[in-house]
Amino acid sequence: MTLGAPAALWGLLAIPFLILLYLLRVRRRDHPVSSVLLWQRSAATPAYRPSRRIERSLLLLLQILATAALVTGLARPAVLSRYAPGDLLLVLDLSMSMRARDVSPTRFDRARAEALEAASRLRAGRRAGVVIAGARPELLVPLTSDHNTIAAALRGLQPWDVSGDISGAVALAAEHPLGPGGRILVWTDAARGPLPALPQAVYRILGTSDDNVGITMFRAAHGPDGAEALLRVDNFSARPRRIPVVVTRDRTGVYRGTLDLPGGGSRTVVFPVTDSGVFQARLGTHDLLPGDDVASAVLDPAPLPAVLLVSPGNPYLERLLQVLPVARAVETRTADPRTWGAFGVVILDRTDPGPIPPGDYLMIGAVAPNVPAAAVGEVSGPRFATWDRTDPILQYVDLSSVRVARALALAPQGGRVLAGGDVPLLWAYEGGGIRALVLGFALQDSDLPQHVAFPILMANGLAWLGGGALELRAGEVLQVPAGGAAGADLIHPDGRHQAVPAEEGMFLLPPLTRAGVYQLRGPGGAREITVLSADRRAGLIRPGTAPAAARPAGQGGRGQGRGQLSSQVPLWPWFLLGAVGVAMGEWILATRRPGGDV
Secondary structure, three states, X not given: OEEOOHHHHHHHHHHHHHHHHHHHOOOOOOOOOXXXXXXXXXXXXXXXXXXXXOOOOHHHHHHHHHHHHHHHHHOOEEEEEEOOOOOEEEEEEOOHHHHOOOOOOOHHHHHHHHHHHXXXXXXXXXXXXEEEEOOOEEEEEEEEOOXXXXXXXXXXOOOOOOOOOXXXXXXXXXXXXXXXXXXXXXXXXXXXXXXXXXXXXXEEEEOOOOOOEEEEEEEEEEEOOEEEEEEEEEEOOOOOEXXXXXXXXXXXXXXXXXXXXXXXXXXXXXXXXXOOEEEEEXXXXXXXXXXXXXXXXXXXXXXXXXXXXXXXXXXXXXXXXXXXOEOOEEEEOOOOHHHHHHOOEEEEEOOOOOOOOOEEEEEEOOOOOOOOEEEEEEEEOOOOOEEOOOOXXXXXXXXXXXXXXXXXXXXXXOOEEEEEOOOEEEEEEEEOOEEEEEEOOOHHHEOHHHOOHHHHHHHHHHHHHHOOOEEEEOOOOOEXXXXXOOEEEEEOOOOOEEEEEEEOOEEEOOOOOOOEEEEEEEOOEEEEEEEEOXXXXXXXXXXXXXXXXXXXXXXXXXXXXXXXXXXXXXXXXXXXXXXXXXXXXXXXXXXXXXXXXO
């Protein structure tokens, strides 16, 4: 049995006062006499004499029982019962903090074991479902009476390197109607904010400590003064820490230092790097969340892809490709799509190749017939009236003084217009396995090559079309043009291989849930994919609390056995009802025989 308000039991101290009043009360008995004359002449006698012992009294017993029932009811007693009466929606937090080891073996392992146990206690015919709180809440398994499906889904879950949206997951679970007695069971550490208070939600809060120091940012990039790496380390615990840091490349030391971190503070270091490749940073600490003590970053020797230039001759592009950091550049005058799969980007300069296969294309003064932007003629003297300065392709690009003699009259039916005026002059499209950037005029028909915007625009465009290393947040879905390939091999940071088939000209990668460096190998070569932790708050592991209005299901801590989730059946209404009934019975007995004891 549990008590919702145990302080109310202090009200039981009223029982001794009831007994004291009973001992001191006036005791009068009625006696019929023929005359009171002799009584008036007699000497005065005490009206009562306090009793020195408690006599048997039904009224006193009823008063004590009514008081005890009232006080017990105000203490809100409840009994615990095992889940089984209704449907269950199991909500599991997939945050990185759920891998903390202050609960054996980890918070998530404990949560999954308890969820499996809760599902196994369902009665025949009752339904269960699974909702996960990853980067976005998701109904993994709708309500079903197939308990084997529920168990298989739970066993296949692992935490992500994200801050799970547990509030969104609980709200998503609440949208699904449950039968009578149904409950939403939630396993989380509540480390990143308050939880929604829902009457049908039962929270199991796991964790006991905040001891964690983690790498929240690690990047390497080319800069004007050479290549540099940036490393940020956060101390998520309340006590100051002194942390050794080592950065290596192919097991060769690149940087070594010691960081003094105040409680709740962070430090950022920047250091030069000379070689390209995969760099690994490691913290020399032993905390409860080892997963964020290691991070990787990629410095690509050729940030831009291999390029095939299909052109009748263009000295502007030829000279530019010699100075841009492309993996390699090849020029041809013949459009042969069978050879394009070996290149990351194909530049079609004033060339009509016919329908193009899936891949990445920069079209200059031309447009393929199988992209939704037909050329309906030509226009003279178009100008750049507006351009999207927020788009990565036009970053640091100023087109205000560029003059164009003539251009194609593009009529796009999709994609996005990046620059133009009366007609689109720069248009981008993604779809059907094709990623295309169309410049609606020939370079020879403009003074764009004489402007500083030309090399910047070409570099940005090539990087958008098929840059070397890719970067995204954990949990995001990535599509990579297949370039005509039927499949590719995805290598995970732990060395695991996964086949990725091409669908409609694109490699649709599964959600990459763990931070690290992945590699996508296909016929056209290999590309590194750097997956970053979703946000720095993912390293917060200090457990929170369940909302006051919700049903808590215990706290998971170090050294505890498997937590037993249970529901509470309130008893206080029955105690209050009993108190009222006993009080009424006492009143009836007291008024039936006035002046006497019962």
